[in-house]
Amino acid sequence: MNDSQTKNILDKVEPHILAVSVINLDNVAKNYLKIKEEWADNVEVIGVLKANSYGFGAIQIGKRLYKEGCRAFFVATIQEGIELRENLPPDIKIFILSGLLDNTENLIVQHDLTPVLNNPYQSELWINHAKKLNRKLDAVIQIDTGIFRNGYSYRDIDDDFGELKSNLNIVWVMSHLACADTPNHPLNRLQLERFKNILKKFGNARGCLSATNGIFLGKEYFFDAVRPGKALYGFSVRKDKIGSMIPVMDVFSRIVQINHLQSGDAIGYGATFTADCEMTAITIGMGYADGFMRKFSGFGHGFLGGVRIPVVGRISMDYIVLDASKVEKSYLKIGNWVALTNDTDYTLEKWALELNTLPHEVACRFGPRVKKVYIGEA
16 A cells, blocks of 8 residues: 555544554455466365454455355354355355364254364264265365374275265365475475375365465465465465565554653563663554564564654553654654554565564454454455
């Protein structure tokens, strides 16, 4: 966004709101189409909307992806699936990554969801329910090829795949790469070969192996579908791919206090920062209750009046303090907005990696006090 666009958007925010995330739905669409046209041509692109679309808003993101032609989505939980089903057109497929538990079978059928079966316990529940309804139910089978988190072990799926094929309509066989963000890691190739062998056992069923960083590994990892998550939201995390996706979110918070410090004055809890000369400090209305964890204290920057201003002192529950000594006085007004990201120069991704964390971890943590403002077509 340019400065005039930003000002126009922020001027419309209610005066009692102290922090906003501005989410550009046009850029979500561009990222989806970039994946589809530049990398994943001829395979299905399934959007990952789990965790409220990584904190970006599952309903809004889902509707925009639907407009671009996306008709299938992964979410983590049944609850997320129900919310999506109730707000998006009926012709979409919704896959539940966590699968099902006892007494959730009717709920899944009622809302036309498709469970990912991760173990024999879940498969038995779903097969028994299919027999009870006297019809084959859709399912996705997840195979653990080396991450040892969710999924049937690649070592013993042989014991169950015959019964799965006989009693269920297997939509996808999927797995998940453990080290796709490290291109040369030997586990990538090992998991790839294991997954190929599994698909043969399922009669060359349709396969889905790669999320965002798996897509970046190349077409050999694509199979019949890919499932980008963070790439849709402008993130890649792999250092050699930083900037390859279009940023989607910018974050702003209002000035709530201006302090003029003398040399020797200390800022915040624990007095961890002490001014070594006269300085101007501003306090903004955002803190760890809003997702900026205390461990970020003393790291990162904001932007005010075209000047990069560093975070100083500890981040507290409701506030962050920044050194605004180099900012022109005309910008130093209570209620003015400070940018915590700055378009392509200092994206949420660059900010997070500087703090040795993940941008989607930061985005997922933004709490309800951070108002989401959506811009873009539709």
